[in-house]
Amino acid sequence: NNMLEEGMITLQQRDQALKEELHYERFVQNIDQSALYVAEMVRQELFEKYGEDAYTQGFKVYTTVDTAHQRVATEALRKVLRNFDRGSSYRGAENYIDLSKSDNVEETVSQYLSTLYTVDKMIPAVVLEASRKGVQIQLPSGRKVTLNSHALGFAARAVNNEKMGDDRIRRGSVIRVKGSGDTFTVVQEPLLQGALVSLDAKTGAVRALVGGYDYHSKTFNRATQAMRQPGSTFKPFVYSAALAKGMTASTMINDAPISLPGKGANGKAWNPKNSDGRYSGYITLRQALTASKNMVSIRILMSIGIGYAQQYIQRFGFKPSEIPASLSMALGTGETTPLRIAEGYSVFANGGYKVSAHVIDKIYDSQGRLRAQMQPLVAGENAPQAIDPRNAYIMYKIMQDVVRVGTARGAAALGRADIAGKTGTTNDNKDAWFVGFNPSVVTAVYIGFDKPRSMGRAGYGGTIAVPVWVEYMRFALKGTSVKPMKAPEGVVANGGEVYMRERMTTSSDLALDNSGVAPRPAQPARRAVPNENRRRTESGNAPAREESDETPVLPSNTGNNNKQQLDSLF
Template identity: 45%
Template sequence: MNFFSTDVKFLALPFAQANYRNDLRRTLLALSAIGVLTVFVLLGGTLLSILPRLPSLDLVTDYRPKIPLRIYTADGALLGEFGEERRDFTPIQEIPPVLKDALLAIEDARFYEHGGVDYRGVARAVAAGLTGGMRQGASTITMQVARNFFLTPEKTLRRKLTEVMLSYRIESALNKDQILELYMNQIYLGQRSYGFSSAARTYFRKRLPELTLAEAAMLAGIPQNPSKHNPAVNPARAKARQELVLKRMLQLETITQAQFDEAVAQPLAVSQRMQFEAQADHVAELVRQELYARYQGATYTQGFNVYTTLDKAEQNAAYESLRRNVLAYDQRHGYRGPEAYVELPADANEREETIDQALAKHPGSDKLIAAVVTEVSAKRIRAEPAFGDTLEITGNGLRFAARALQPKTPLAERIRVGSVIRVSQDAKGHWAIAQMPEVEAAFVALDAEDGSYRALVGGFDFYRRQFNHVTSAWRQPGSIIKPFVYSAALEKGFSPATLMNDAPLSLPGGADGQPWEPRNDDGYDGTLTLRRALARSKNVVAVRLLQAITPQYARDYLTRFGFDAAKHPDNLTLTLGSGSVTPLQMAQAYAVFANGGHQVSPRLIEKITDARGQVLWEAPAPSKEDRQPVIDPRNAFIIDSMLREVVSSGTGAAASQRLGRSDLAGKTGTTSDAVDGWFAGYAANVVAVAWMGYDQPKSLGAREFGATLALPIWADYMRQALAGKPASERTAPPGVSYVDGDWVYDEFTGDAGVKALDVEMSPLDSIFDAIRKIFGD
């Protein structure tokens, strides 16, 4: 019996274990069901709490992006942009297929197939969230739109569920193309660029239709991490990401193997900062100030488009001319030495970081690039720029700084390892040592008939000194003021044929009780006509002429041209340019001679439109009938003829030689000790002024004059401005006669010239003149 009982218990044990396993299974299933139910309850509760708080979809259904202020030339070239966000709105139909394919390949290949949410991806993301964080990526394009427009970047389950629910609502409100359009215009892509159109301009200086496959793939790789995949900041990571995009496109068969190979091999020129079609930073700032005065904070977000009167080709010609001639002056006066010096660590990583930090303090200036020297000898320099590979300078590229490579050169002026230098590259790709100039310059050109700006360059580099020398630099004008004194003299009965005595002059009133003795730069010529005296820029004759008409009369007369009388002295130094003018003021003044006697007001803004192109403001059309003459048309005609003489055979003859035209008129100006160099002149309907000098006034050099400093800037610009325009001739207005080889007012015909000679020449002067004619100076 006992045996039987024991055997039964032994036989019953497997059945007991089986029941235990079944019970355990049922328990686990029950717990799982409870767990799932709990999750669904929690999710349901979360969803119910989220639903009432879902934001309105107005942001996407009535999309109004923050579009910056943009400024254009009259012919539509972009010259400036202001706003926290660089953004263009581009309709989906205008976005090239290659860019859409690249983006979808890497971000959401099934975009046109799913309903807004990738369930498998969401499941992975939710599971990761329940176990401690959203580490799994699951966002479709639609979900990214929901997040970018409505949500914060925090990674929580609640935020993810909100994103999913918003995605369904977006998909029900918009079609797929509309959603993709929103995404491609809204997404941040680094360097303050929002949307792919803006990014294309920022990184490649291109419009979207101009992008290559390689460029499109690089842009498509940025959204995942704009700071790491930004090609301007991290070209290596951007390249790796680009190749991943191209591989996905190849897998999806949107490109062929040949296209893949070509795109991977294509070198990309990535811009380091925003570039514009017209180089006009000073103009952009003038417009920005004007728009802010009108619209305040809305200026930077409402998408205002401002069209200026500038001509793109002329503006770029002015910019290039000014920089080229400033650098030419700088080269004439020698190399000053490196900009800075840094001690380079031995460790490669520390060395690279030190170079980066040093170059950050010396930003590039257009084609002048900063670099840190890593190897140096008398025949070769190797240096690291802020971008690209190590560059090498040899041969002629070292000539400008040859002295700085000699061991006997003072240490501060010597180029050595660790020196921060400037380099530039020629059209053949050869590098040369250069330097940032210390001198400044300005250039402005106006339409002489209506005052509209054609070009303006306010300084060598706007980002170095945000100061507009055209509008704000008050400088001594030197001899370019003389034509206005001559103009005043015409109203007193003088003519270009009036004879004056170019002989030494001693007057009371000099410094320390000494006599004042104005001098010519090129000696004395005895008796000569006013026409010839202006052409040769004779200082002594100009002083004698001002004596005759009085400084007070001339000073008052200057106001007709827009000059401020308070800025000019009430003494004889006025005629030598001891007052103060701005380049813009001088351009306005010369326009009076160019247009026959009318004063013009500078006009920069042609029209303002909103983001949709609707005109908000437009300048009234200029009318010749509304203009009032400020000087006699006869006066303007005669001074014009004298200014043409200056350029054909006088101090401005280099302009005629450079341009080969007979209708140029203008005047050189050089102040005492060559502190300021000027050229002001015009042809056809274009009047322009060029200036060069130091912000802290000092001599530009004993051999420098307006003809060597400013005239080349003027002439190089005028070559573009006058291209294709025939030479212009002036017709004599009524009331002037050509008498004895020159022009004179009809009422002053007869003995006006003799009277002037009698007034201006003392008996002693006459004796000196006679002796000079016999024996010379």
């Protein structure tokens, strides 16, 4: 009728259209609730590629994500977040609807609850009556249930508590309950958040991705959008740069306190520390990464130069803005996402190749025609070589010690000899990480509050992030054979350590070199921190610290026949 009024069709065309018999189907969207972060990533990519057609062309998208992997990953993360929140006080109702103006309260509540979702068996409910005697709620099914003080539990103090303001439980409050039949108890979603990203190390295909506890409460994807300090999970990239610059796994570096005048906040001295307050003197590069020694990481960066490290680390896919131009870079004070960290570690896992994470595999149109298919970069085939394969292999061997005797010993619970990785915990336990891998799979786990604050003594990478990783990877690697990385050509073993062949030389051929760069015969010693690098160092970045609830066991010195010593001016 409107088209006729606008003169767009004739009366005859209008009448003909009105006589047509309508045929329609009801399409029920059935997306796995554990995969909503992935589904949103797909929607965004489709819209970027096809614009509004993404919503009208009936595309069918196949992702790289395995449904079973996704469910296990989601539950693994939720389990740890729930356990952390256990014992917390009740934070209050999650929402409020005004029922005072409703002519049909039951219908109003039913309509509202139809827009909410049950997450992790936590059922949304609306409070109909609230008093000291108890609280009556309406469930999404329309059923009414009365909660006594026992059922209210830790939420009892919130009933009509004016001191809690809008968070109090009152008529119209939206709360969460768990249970069945006539037995329900009040629960709440955890405040702590996190993310998990698992990639195929050779192709970058996303196997599982969890962006938080509950997509419905906040669609913010912490796996791809949360810019957080990586802490000591960033150290392997600095150590890889050191190997490329000339150091070896048996290079000796001084683990002793450092004080850098003018490099701290407001021009004060910067006095970084090892998290446990212990210092080991001269130890090998391997031992330093295994025990996550901050002092050694700083001295390594001082010797190779901040500018060189910044350029080198970009090979792993990090943006320049994510790599601070200061010595605190060595402690992971930049900011990046869990997805980017996982991509970076895939370079170590696949032998030195840069692959790109992707979640879409194929796209078909409504007629079943293939519209697009991912042609991924594949390690060893068409992916660019980011770092020397020997460098990747040596880093893999070092990070195996992190799992075997270092800060990630909990990951050894899998009982596999092909696992390597690195933990990370930032200042005041605000961010906790673990990135673990074998030559096939890389999985990164991040835990932290959206508004950064301390997680307390439980918030160490080895304590809270490793358990998530173990539960997921136990499933992800089930039935797969244990296959440690093969040594590439040009790697030699000597005295229990592995080296690039050209770095194999006897200690009598080496001169002490204060810069830490592997010296060549008859080369004069150099200063520990060249003036050029001193000028480039910036202050103001608060250092991150690697924490551990247990003191790592330093692996024994190996390869002492090739001992290189890195002295320091400090």
